[in-house]
Amino acid sequence: MASSVRIAVLLWADMLTLYALFVMMPYLINVWKLNIIRAAAIVNVFSGVATIMPIGMAFLVDAFMGDYWMLLLSSIAYSFGLSFLAMSTPHVLPDAARNCDAHKPGCIGDAQKVLFYAALALIAIGIAGHITSLDSFLKQQMEENQTLWKVVAKVCVIIFPIVGCIALPYIKPWSVRFGIPAICTVVATFLFTTGSCSYKPSGPQPEGSPLTTVCRVFVASASKMFHHQLPNDNQKEQNRWRHCSNEEMEDTKNFIRMIPMWMTFIMCGVVISIGNTYFLEQANDMNRKVGNLKVPLPIFKFFYDLVKEKFLKLDDKVTEKLKIPVRYVPTFGMMVAMLFSILCCITAAEVETRRLDVIRRLGFLDKPNEKIPMSMFWLLPQFLLLGAVDGMSNFSIDQFFTTHAPNSMSRYLKLFSHGVIGAGTVGSVLSVYVVSKVSERGGRQSWFQDTLNKSRLDNYYWTLTVMSSINLILYVLVAWWYNCKATKNEESTQPSEDGERCCCSCG
Template identity: 45%
Template structure:
């Protein structure tokens, strides 16, 4: 967790790196930075599906950690002074010294760091909760105290230290080394961690409802909703609603096939509860769309505010 904070500080300085080292204009640099943080915000949805369906939280922690190490390592190596000999370019921080290979390496590094950042957001909190639920009260208290100490003090130390670290290779290299050390420490406890097999993703239910309703697009809705398929013995039931009735076709029982045969194919027949869950998710989309304005405002903090703070006069009263 504390290495994630260091890596986040390093990535917040990317705006200054693009404008100072690469000499990009404000709009071009802000577009790159906002695209990166936008991918970081969206990618957890897909990674959560991968975790719940295939990998589990332990392997996602490892995968995202190695992706973090590779991405930060690439960023630390692609500065003009470090790659001048390999790319046959000059070593100054000028646009002429930024070769095509450095640009490819830079965007590759951003993609790897986005996977690492999003993967840790998805896996680390839940993985810690799985370990904490099986530990005693004293160990839990010590763990929370240690986490609180690092979460409070590491950002403060990083905020002061990052200003005095001038070489860009060091600003990205130190988080890469810290992430490598933290990953190796994490691996030492692999034999004692409690892991669980993936139990399936809720997104699979949405996909099944879409596929089942599309396969019965020419079927007529029954007049009585009680004729739709539902397992009455289940303890979790959602009553039928009349909104988005096109999705109700996923729960239509075909008269041409035995019911047991249809129940065995969950991609052709879904429960009313599953259909109603899908309807609820779709009804939340307009609410989520309103958060776009919040994203526009928050993007100023990682672009314009960083640039403003970098070039302002730091002397009080000057």
């Protein structure tokens, strides 16, 4: 039980940290005085890289490190990263404290910039390492009697989001707001290390990483193409990089056939990326009061996560009631997720149009620091729809890889889900750049200006609506092709009678 708690504290510290990092966009705009495009690019590249990296880290875990060492090293990186982030805020370093009385661009020195970008890199490593190994290592160490553990886990899962959502935003100095998660992560890492001697062994996989197998198949196929004469059997056993089994060949073929489907999922990541960037900055400029109470921005993350979890469970129940065949569950789920993404973009565009009308009517175009007398809860429906997109897409991508991916890649299933969304998040930076360049053709003003009030995010949201609609049509065509191909492959493939090796060009 003690081992499970020592590992779980890392998870609880993660919850608090993610709520603190949720407001990174307002921090960069209000404190660092960056324009919305650059701030959103930093946030999206950081988030995207942190969710793509686990695929590569899983390879390191399987081939070399094991879950324990991955957790230890990534937790240390996490601790240093959050500490650097707290130190990079104004007024912490001596030069900033001496020369600046307020948050101005001049207060951010070179040392703070170095610390900030180093912090983002280390935090990304920490997040990726925890995504890779925290869940699997916790399951390995779980004991049979888990009653007390479940009670403690449920209490902490409730407490930490409440602290992150309500308490942290009311702390004014950013150094303290980032410093508290840093302290919690350092303490959690220390507690994790105190149980090192009691953890069950968790080393690299004896068979290595399945990604190595995929690479071996490509190398062996290339070798066969350029070497017509086959080596003798002894050489076959000794040189695994030039020969592979029928099963390895088929697994690789199945993996390659999944790539076109995988590419259509990326658009959901592009839509999801606008949640903690442009949506959040819109909310930051709107009326955040309910009566006399000023509601903190992370309340949107609370509702977002709540809807995401509900849809993860609801999707499973609905597909059971509709009696959809298991192999078609991910196809149906992704279609619904894409429909939700279209509805989210339409809702966001309509709300932004209304917000801009209020700005023009009150003459706030050149007053970016004025709070708009429009409740930020106008944005709640689009956050809820975005949570539904995230929940449905994660469940469906998970199901897609579970149903169609080779069994040897079971460890990578959820990591691929994160990676697909991460690729879309990074891709959103490119989409903003392209849309900005296209919108300013013919001497027109770009839709993306230095301030939110002068920008035309409503037009960008309408563009995402069109792109998501086209992607949905493309997805239906690719899904039809994939399912037809998979059915034909199942009908034509005969099971191998023995496990002897053969040349990869066979079959």
